[in-house]
Amino acid sequence: xxxxxxxxxxxxxxxxxxxxxxxxxxxxxxxxxxxxxxxxxxxxxxxxxxxxxxxxxxxxxxxxxxxxxxxxxxxxxxxxxxxxxxxxxxxxxxxxxxxxxxxxxxxxxxxxxxxxxxxxxxxxxxxxxxxxxxxxxxxxxxxxxxxxxxxxxxxxxxxxxxxxxxxxxxxxxxxxxxxxxxxxxxxxxxxxxxxxxxxxxxxxxxxxxxxxxxxxxxx
Amino acid sequence: xxxxxxxxxxxxxxxxxxxxxxxxxxxxxxxxxxxxxxxxxxxxxxxxxxxxxxxxxxxxxxxxxxxxxxxxxxxxxxxxxxxxxxxxxxxxxxxxxxxxxxxxxxxxxxxxxxxxxxxxxxxxxxxxxxxxxxxxxxxxxxxxxxxxxxxxxxxxxxxxxxxxxxxxxxxxxxxxxxxxxxxxxxxxxxxxxxxxxxxxxxxxxxxxxxxxxxxxxxx
DNA sequence: TGGGCTATTGGTCGCTTATCCAATAGCATG
DNA sequence: CATGCTATTGGATAAGCGACCAATAGCCCA
Numbered sequence: 178x179x180x181x182x183x184x185x186x187x188x189x190x191x192x193x194x195x196x197x198x199x200x201x202x203x204x205x206x207x208x209x210x211x212x213x214x215x216x217x218x219x220x221x222x223x224x225x226x227x228x229x230x231x232x233x234x235x236x237x238x239x240x241x242x243x244x245x246x247x248x249x250x251x252x253x254x255x256x257x258x259x260x261x262x263x264x265x266x267x268x269x270x271x272x273x274x275x276x277x278x279x280x281x282x283x284x285x286x287x288x289x290x291x292x293x294x295x296x297x298x299x300x301x302x303x304x305x306x307x308x309x310x311x312x313x314x315x316x317x318x319x320x321x322x323x324x325x326x327x328x329x330x331x332x333x334x335x336x337x338x339x340x341x342x343x344x345x346x347x348x349x350x351x352x353x354x355x356x357x358x359x360x361x362x363x364x365x366x367x368x369x370x371x372x373x374x375x376x377x378x379x380x381x382x383x384x385x386x387x388x389x390x391x392x393x394x395x396x
Numbered sequence: 397x398x399x400x401x402x403x404x405x406x407x408x409x410x411x412x413x414x415x416x417x418x419x420x421x422x423x424x425x426x427x428x429x430x431x432x433x434x435x436x437x438x439x440x441x442x443x444x445x446x447x448x449x450x451x452x453x454x455x456x457x458x459x460x461x462x463x464x465x466x467x468x469x470x471x472x473x474x475x476x477x478x479x480x481x482x483x484x485x486x487x488x489x490x491x492x493x494x495x496x497x498x499x500x501x502x503x504x505x506x507x508x509x510x511x512x513x514x515x516x517x518x519x520x521x522x523x524x525x526x527x528x529x530x531x532x533x534x535x536x537x538x539x540x541x542x543x544x545x546x547x548x549x550x551x552x553x554x555x556x557x558x559x560x561x562x563x564x565x566x567x568x569x570x571x572x573x574x575x576x577x578x579x580x581x582x583x584x585x586x587x588x589x590x591x592x593x594x595x596x597x598x599x600x601x602x603x604x605x606x607x608x609x610x611x612x613x614x615x
Numbered sequence: 616t617g618g619g620c621t622a623t624t625g626g627t628c629g630c631t632t633a634t635c636c637a638a639t640a641g642c643a644t645g
Numbered sequence: 646c647a648t649g650c651t652a653t654t655g656g657a658t659a660a661g662c663g664a665c666c667a668a669t670a671g672c673c674c675a
Contacts, residue, residue, distance in 0.1 A: 290509040333578035344563025359552035
C-alpha cells in the first residue's frame with residue numbers, strides 16, 4: 178500500500194538499522210511498547226514489513242532495543258550539568274513533575290509492567306535503572322560536599338527519589354488530573370525529605386527556577 | 397478438548413456469571429489482565445469459549461470487572477479493623493512490603509499501564525483508588541484523634557502513602573530483589589514521614605508486630 | 616411423564632500478529 | 646556498459662484473538 182507504487186530505495190544496512198530503531202523508539206514513547214509491530218514500524222518508514230524482520234529477526238529484540246534507546250535519549254535531558262546542586266535538583270524534580278515528562282513516565286510504567294512477561298526486558302530495565310541512579314547519585318554527592326544536602330546515605334536518598342518518581346508516574350494515565358499539592362509535588366517533597374532539607378526548601382528552589390514551571394503547575 | 401467428551405453441566409445464570417468473574421479475577425492476579433481471554437477463562441472452567449461470550453458479550457468488560465473484583469477482595473485483607481492506629485498502620489505497611497502482596501502490586505501496575513489504552517479501565521481504577529483512600533483515611537484520622545499521628549493534612553498523608561505504595565510496586569517485576577533498606581521499607585518510611593512520626597517509630601512498630609515479618613524481611 | 620425454555624456447544628469468520636522464503640531490483644564495482 | 650551482490654519486496658503460513666450463530670441437550674414445570 179504505502180510503498181508498492183513507490184520506487185525502491187536502497188540504504189546502507191547501518192543507516193537502515195538506525196532508522197528502524199529510531200522509529201521504534203518514537204513509537205514506544207508516543208504509543209507504547211506493544212504498538213511496536215513490524216507493520217507499524219514499516220508503515221512509518223514507508224517500507225514493507227519483511228524488511229523490519231530482515232534487520233530484527235525476532236521482534237522482541239527490537240522492542241527492547243527501542244526501550245533502551247528511548248530511555249537513554251530522555252536521560253540526557255533529565256539532569257542538567259550546570260548550576261549549583263540545589264538548582265540542578267530542583268530542575269530535575271520540576272521536569273519530572275511537568276507534562277514534558279509524561280511520555281517518559283508512560284514509557285517506564287509500560288516497560289515495568291511488560292517486564293513481567295519478558296525477562297530480557299527486565300534485564301534491560303535494570304541496566305537503565307543503574308545508569309539513571311549513577312547520574313542522580315553524582316548530583317547528590319555534589320550537594321553533600323557543597324554542604325547543601327544532608328542525606329543519611331546518598332545512595333538511600335537516590336533510591337527513594339527514584340521510587341517517588343515511579344510512584345508519581347503510576348498516575349500518569351489517570352483520566353482527570355489530581356489537583357492535590359501532595360500529589361503534584363510528590364517528587365519534590367520526597368527529595369526534600371530524603372536529602373533532609375528544611376521543609377519547603379526544595380519547593381522554593383523549584384519556584385525560583387529561572388525558566389521554572391509556569392503558574393499553572395504551582396500548587 | 398477439555399469438555400467435549402464430558403457431559404454438559406447446566407448452571408443458573410447468576411451462578412455461572414459469578415464463576416466466570418471469579419475465574420477471570422484469579423487469572424488477573426496470577427497471570428495478568430491481558431491473559432484474561434475467552435479461551436483461557438473457558439479452559440479454566442471446563443466450558444467452551446462461546447459460553448463466556450454469552451455472559452460477557454464484550455470481552456473488555458470482563459477484564460475490567462475482573463480487575464475490580466480482584467482489587468476489592470484484596471482490599472479486605474489490607475487494613476485490619478482491630479488494634480490501635482499505630483499497630484494497624486504498621487500491619488498495613490508491612491503487608492504491602494511483604495511477598496504476600498506481590499500479586500496485588502503486579503495487578504495494580506498492570507492495570508495502571510493498561511488504562512492507557514482503555515478509558516473504561518482508567519475509570520474503574522479511579523473508583524478503586526477512592527475506596528482504598530477512604531479506608532486508609534479513616535485509619536489516619538483515628539490516629540490523629542488518638543494523638544499518635546501528626547500529619548499536616550490527613551488527606552495529603554494518605555495520598556503520599558499510596559504514591560509510595562505505587563512506587564514500591566513499580567519494582568515488583570525486577571529480576572533480583574534489591575537488598576537496600578530504603579527500598580525494602582519505602583512504604584513504612586514514607587508513612588512515617590507523611591504522618592510526621594519520630595524517625596524509626598513505624599519501623600519499630602512493624603518489628604514489634606505480633607505476627608510480624610520474619611527475619612528474612614527485616615533490614 | 617412430556618414439553619419447552621435456554622444454557623451450552625461447536626464451528627466459523629475476520630482480523631492481527633510474527634516468522635519465513637523465493638523473487639526482484641537498486642546500485643556499486645569491474 | 647554489464648555483472649553480481651544484497652537490500653527490498655510480496656506473498657504464504659500458522660497462531661492467536663474476539664465476535665457471532667445455528668444446533669443441541671439439560672433441566673424445570675405443567
